[in-house]
Amino acid sequence: MERPPCCDKVGIKKGPWTPEEDIILVSYIQEHGPGNWKSVPTNTGLMRCSKSCRLRWTNYLRPGIKRGNFTPHEEGIIIHLQSLLGNRWAAIASYLPQRTDNDIKNYWNTHLKKKLTKHQTLTASSSTSTGSHMTSSEPSSTCHAPKASSTSFVEETSQTKSTANPSFCTTTNNAALYASSTENISKLLQGFMNNSGPSFDANSFSVEKKYQTEVIGTDLLINSYCLNHHGIEPLLRFDSDSTISQPVLTEFDEVKPGSLSQLEKWLFDEPSTGAQVDLMDLSTDMF
DNA sequence: AAACATTCCAACCGCGTTCGG
């Protein structure tokens, strides 16, 4: 029996959400909390399928979401985790709670994959006969931990960003990129944390901090330093008051006890120490 | 200024998993 796609019903609207729809959805969730998506279109009158409502909330309207440019810091985490986990964007997103899996996925596909490919090409052409034995076309499969060389991808990434966008890494300019309608809606959410619905996740973040970003102003070499000397926790702390606590580790817990420590071990053991870890081997070992 | 190309991301689609009756 073929089940029709959820959004194929007559009268179900598709396409971009309007500010009015956003307000309706936010108001409803503010009152009832996220979840029970099936009831959302029914109770709100929104001509959207439940799935669409859920996506709109999780990817766009949810408080605490940071939008705009990714910092080199975040890039580094994504590259590292993508190398380890592959395209498990939800798992990667659990380490960057202010970013959605969709956001990370888009950023990977539009920016990081190209950069890695470019970097690979440069590396391959500069090396003599030490060609890669990897067979996958996915950059992720050949992504090794950034090397602390003067021509590293890490530095290239940072320099490119800095040149292309002087405001890179700053807070206010990122905020300026947001659609005004979204800002207005986000304002509606002010105080939401104090008056959240029954099932609202306490891991969410205050709206006041929505546009707060860490001002790092460094390239990923510093991240490497952090990884080497301070462990993963400082990398994941985006707010000075640590409202963002720990990454959600269910993925690892489920897969294999002790996997995290291996992950951390790899994250901490940068190749600059001379002990480069083969990511493919590590991934195989872990999963 | 206009036409065309490219980039980017919000939203959709389909499939696998989970949950409840």
Added chain:
DNA sequence: CCCGAACGCGGTTGGAATGTT
């Protein structure tokens, strides 16, 4: 245990925004 509905995730796409000629 089985089945259907709901949910969650990753891949893909459409079109708006931006850049280039």
